[in-house]
Amino acid sequence: MFDIGISELGVIGVVALIVLGPEKLPRVARTVGNLMGRAQRYMADVKSEVNRQIELEELRSMKSEVETSVRDIHESVSKNLGDVRDEFDSAWKEATAGLPGSSSADAAQDAGDTPAVPYLAEPGRAKRLKRSGGGSVPLWYRRHSRLRGHALSGAARMARYRVRTRA
Numbered sequence: 616m617f618d619i620g621i622s623e624l625g626v627i628g629v630v631a632l633i634v635l636g637p638e639k640l641p642r643v644a645r646t647v648g649n650l651m652g653r654a655q656r657y658m659a660d661v662k663s664e665v666n667r668q669i670e671l672e673e674l675r676s677m678k679s680e681v682e683t684s685v686r687d688i689h690e691s692v693s694k695n696l697g698d699v700r701d702e703f704d705s706a707w708k709e710a711t712a713g714l715p716g717s718s719s720a721d722a723a724q725d726a727g728d729t730p731a732v733p734y735l736a737e738p739g740r741a742k743r744l745k746r747s748g749g750g751s752v753p754l755w756y757r758r759h760s761r762l763r764g765h766a767l768s769g770a771a772r773m774a775r776y777r778v779r780t781r782a
Contacts, residue, residue, distance in 0.1 A: 635643055767775065 631643070632640055
């Protein structure tokens with residue numbers, strides 16, 4: 616920035632001592648030092664902000680490049696997939712041309728309709744309905760695993776699980 620040598624600093628110090636006097640010089644030097652520190656911190660903040668903006672701009676340009684390359688790859692893959700699908704369809708039509716019953720399926724496919732597949736429901740199976748009181752655990756399982764349907768009070772628990780001794 617500025618090229619100030621030792622001799623120039625000495626001259627500035629002597630002039631400041633003569634102009635300000637020995638009483639005010641330490642206070643002025645402290646104030647000038649604080650102002651210089653603030654200026655340096657401000658310059659460092661501005662410099663870091665400029666660097667961040669430059670990096671952000673570089674990241675944006677890299678992002679746009681990646682997006683265009685992904686778009687190009689997606690278009691080429693979809694084009695190749697369409698070509699393969701067309702070749703497969705033509706090969707399938709050639710292979711099934713002489714088979715009986717293939718003309719109706721081809722006509723349905725050419726029209727864009729999907730062939731109707733009958734829906735077969737399982738006979739005798741109804742939807743399970745949630746019944747009150749049972750929850751989602753069957754009664755036989757609760758009895759088998761001894762799950763309790765209600766909580767016992769402290770006195771009832773003591774009476775139930777008390778060790779009985781014979782007299």
